[in-house]
Amino acid sequence: MPEAPTLAQRGTIERYHEAIARDLGEGAILSDRELMAPYLKEWRDLYRGVTPFVLRPRDTSEVARMVVHAAELGVALVPQGGNTGLVGGQIPHEHGAEVVVSLTRMSRISPVDQEGASVTVEAGAILSDVHEAADAAGLLFPVSLASKGSARIGGLIATNAGGVGVLAYGNMRDQVLGLEVVLPDGRVWNGLRALHKDNVGYDLKHLFIGAEGTLGIVTRAVLKLRPKPHALDVAMAAVADPDAALALLRRVRGALGDALTAYELVPRLGLEVVARHTPDTRRPFSPVPEWAVLVEASTMLPERSMREALEAVLARAYEDGLIADAVISQSLAEARELWRLRELMSEAQSVAGGSIKHDVSVPVAKVPAFLADATAAALSVVPGARPIPFGHLGDGNIHFNVSQPEGADKAEYLSRWEAMNEAVHAVVKRYGGSIAAEHGIGRLKAPLVAGVRDAVELDLMRTLKRALDPAGLMNPGRVLPEG
Incomplete structure (x- = not known):
């Protein structure tokens, strides 16, 4: 059971609340328990977090000031978009010492640049609204997924989301021309360049795409648009x-x-x-x-x-x-x-009872063999379980979800989550695949990363984290394993 905040931590959080209220006003702070509830529960109910309050900035400047105060006081922050993530990266830990920063109020979409085939949007812009803005300009934003009516651009960038169009257009990473990011010390990196070619030094935007808020908070993005099919x-x-x-x-x-x-x-x-x-x-x-x-x-x-x-x-x-x-x-x-x-x-798998889910990928040619071996592995853990693998065969990304046996106890079945993951992921590894194809790592898979990445790669990732966030205050405990 996670430990409650110490007296010192509670005092720090109170001082942080005071600093935000003094600087930005009480309107930036949500502290009513009932109103905070939607920010603290993952939709599959795998995670229920605790936070002293939720911050709701209106623009990049407010995000930066929130981060500056957090850095000065040592308060951990959890960025959150539409709360549609499936690996718990957007949900605070149960100890209650992390503050959620919701980007939902930052939803502005600038006029589409038709000649440059791009659009600049805030991190809280809803995916379906970006689709509509592009469509009205005779263009297409190609990332689409089932949660398009609630998923927000910042979260999609932070997790490098995929969706159904990856075969033709690529992941979210391939749709981003430029980014604006609030760094862990509160500085703002303005990389909002609508350039299709730019070879000046490191391409820094790629540090933050897929980093799940562990290196900074994405506040705006320049997105690449495509011609709309006839x-x-x-x-x-x-x-x-x-x-x-x-x-x-x-x-x-x-x-x-x-x-x-x-x-x-x-x-x-x-x-x-x-x-x-x-x-x-x-x-x-x-x-x-x-x-x-x-x-x-x-x-x-x-x-x-x-x-x-x-x-x-x-x-x-x-x-x-x-x-x-x-x-x-x-x-x-x-x-x-x-x-x-x-x-x-x-969504429909809820009618089949408990479902243990895997977002994995293997080389396209190996998908049939993987499905056979992964099914055998799942049934060895829970005889009678019902695999429902589906997804993007064209790019090798399979959602290998396993529903409980008919008539089984849901809680008892879900208690086998880790054992099932271990068995299925062992097959993924054997086929040279990935345990996180498009949903990210978050909290759910962070303990597994060390088993699928070698020491050099882990060291490089930790070096980046220490360099940008030496105090470890940006979405701690996500993506990278402890230690």
Whole structure:
């Protein structure tokens, strides 16, 4: 059980509260327990933290002043965006000695630079609002994920989020042209450059992308926008197994080239739990196949040629027995219906009881073998458990989630979380993969980092942390293992 703050720590936190109130006013401080509750609970209920109060800055200057006072007094800070993270990095520890800094009030989006294909946004800007701003300017911001209506840009940058468009556009890192960051001593690094080419020294923005707030607080970003596709088609095909899905990927990629923007793998059990969780969703196939793939194609070229290529490659795959059936969207609404099946996959697993989750990646060619071995490993830990692996087959990122056995006790099952992680991650390591593909490390996986990174790499990361945050006050206990 985490220890409560000492008398000295409580005194320090009180002085910090006084300093903020004196400098920024009580309006910057949220201390009502009921109002603070949403900031202290991770949505899967894995973490419930404690904080003396929540700070809610309105601009970069206020963030900097909050950090200056924290550095002077030795108060640890936990930056938080939309609180949609899945590894606990945004939730304070239970000891109550960390102060949450919420960026939600900093949500401004500047006018889109159409000629430069970029937009400058504050860290608290909601992802779906950035999508709308880009769309209104005839452009596209390509990062998209299920929590787009609540996830915020600062958090997506801090975790180097991926989403469904990585195959075509890359992770969040690939969408950032420039950053503004408040450093652990309160200085502001202004790297808000809308340059596509800049080779003056180290590319410092990459230090902070994926650092999960451990090296500084991202306050603004210049995001790269892309041309908006003229046409978009979504198909779902029924396949016998992941090997067939991989073989189809090779064919689709060969036929569509750069027009292939997403390729997602979905298991039968996943489609079934979505149907139970959300009865109004579409049923593309009857009976439900063992596996399905969702294919998205988008292009700047004439629509007909892309659609004909997609229809032709699926028809050939059907004739060759590689797929059992397929449906292709006939409208944008139908495309959204098919995507909804995939986007509800994680949320819907709640109807199957407790779920032990793994966000992992392996080389694309090894995904089928990994799935077979990881399933065997999971069942060796909990016989009767029900793996529901799904995700981005096109880039090798699989959400290997394992639901409890039918009728099992949820709490007892979840108590096997660490044992299950250890077994599945051992398979990931054997296949040369990563235990954190797009959700970050946070608190959940920090103890595992030493087992998957060598001593030199760990030393380099710790050297960076000590150089930028020698007092260890920026999101302590996240990303890097203790020691």
